[in-house]
Amino acid sequence: MDINPFIQTAFGAIIGGLVVIATNWLNTKREKRKEVQAWYEQRYVTEGIDCLLAYFTNLTFHFVRLPNDKAILLPDAPVPVEALTRIEILLGINGGMEFLGVFIAKINATLLSSEEEQDLAIVPLFELCRMLYELRQEVLRLIPRKINHKNQQLNIAQFSDSIALHIFNYVKGTRVVDRKKEQITY
Secondary structure: OOOHHHHHOOOOHHHHHHHHHHHHHHHHHHHHHOOOOOHHHHHHHHHHHHHHHHHHHHHHHOOOOOOOOOOOOOOOOOHHHHHHHHHHHHHOOOOOOOOHHHHHHHHHHHHOOOOHHHHHHHHHHHHHHHHHHHHHHHHHHHHHHHHHOOOOOOHHHHHHHHHHHHHHHHHHHHHHHHHHHHHOOO
C-alpha cells in the first residue's frame, strides 16, 4: 500500500483549509475596517463638520441684507454642541468647546450690534465655512487610507492651527472694536 497519495490528499486538504481560513480572516478584517471607516465618517463628518457647516450657513443668512435693507428671516438654529465637541476631538483640541464656542458667541453678539460691526463679521464667518469645507474634503480623502480603528487620529494639524489662528484673529479684532466703543461711551 502506497501512503504517498494519502499524504498528498491530506496536504492538499490542509492547504485548502488554511486558504479558506485566511480568506475568511482577511474578508472579516476588511469588513470591520469598512465599518470603522463608515462610523468615523458618520461621527466626525456627518454629525460633526456637516452640522457645523449648516449652523454657520444659517448664521450667514442673518447678515445678508435684501435690497429693501431687511434681513432674511430664518429661525435661530440651536448651537450644535455635540458637533462642536466632535470637531474639537477630530482636530485634537483639548479643553472642550471653548475653541469654536468663543467664535459662535462673538458672531451672535455681532448680530445684535451695528451694521458696521456685522459687516466686519461676515468675512470671517465665510472664511471659517471655507476652512470647514476643506477640512471635510480632507477627512473624506484620508478616511479610506488612514482609518483602521475607531481610536485613530488623522494628521490634520494644519487645519487645527489655521482655524485656531483665524478664530484668535477674529476675537482679537472684536476686542479692539469693543474697546473703541467703550472709549466713545466714556
